[in-house]
Amino acid sequence: MVTPDPEGIAYWANALQHGLDRAAVADHMLHSGSSARHIVDSFFAGYLHRKSDVVGGTFLTVAISNGSASVEMTAVKILASDEYFSEAAASVSN
Numbered sequence: 001m002v003t004p005d006p007e008g009i010a011y012w013a014n015a016l017q018h019g020l021d022r023a024a025v026a027d028h029m030l031h032s033g034s035s036a037r038h039i040v041d042s043f044f045a046g047y048l049h050r051k052s053d054v055v056g057g058t059f060l061t062v063a064i065s066n067g068s069a070s071v072e073m074t075a076v077k078i079l080a081s082d083e084y085f086s087e088a089a090a091s092v093s094n
Contacts, residue, residue, distance in 0.1 A: 036064035039071055047078050048087065 012025055029035055040060045044052040052060075060077070063069035069077075078084060 031065055031067065033061065033065045036061045039064060040074065043075055043078050047075075047084055048081075 016022065016025060037057070040057050041052055043060075044050060044057065060069070060074050064071060064074055
């Protein structure tokens, strides 16, 4: 979970008071760079049992943030990777 900063809270509270609907705020937060990075990092940790590398983590974060990849498709990309299958095979054989 990402802890909101006071400036961010004030910004979104003001936007809501001036007519922006909650769905738009939620959509923005879910597709923000920090949210996308948190998702990507959690996928790497949960599925590959390591931290994301700079190139791969950045690529997937940008893809989620700009809408060219969904969160679900990002998980599929990681789960379909050679690295995931190698690790899964190693854990089954142990």
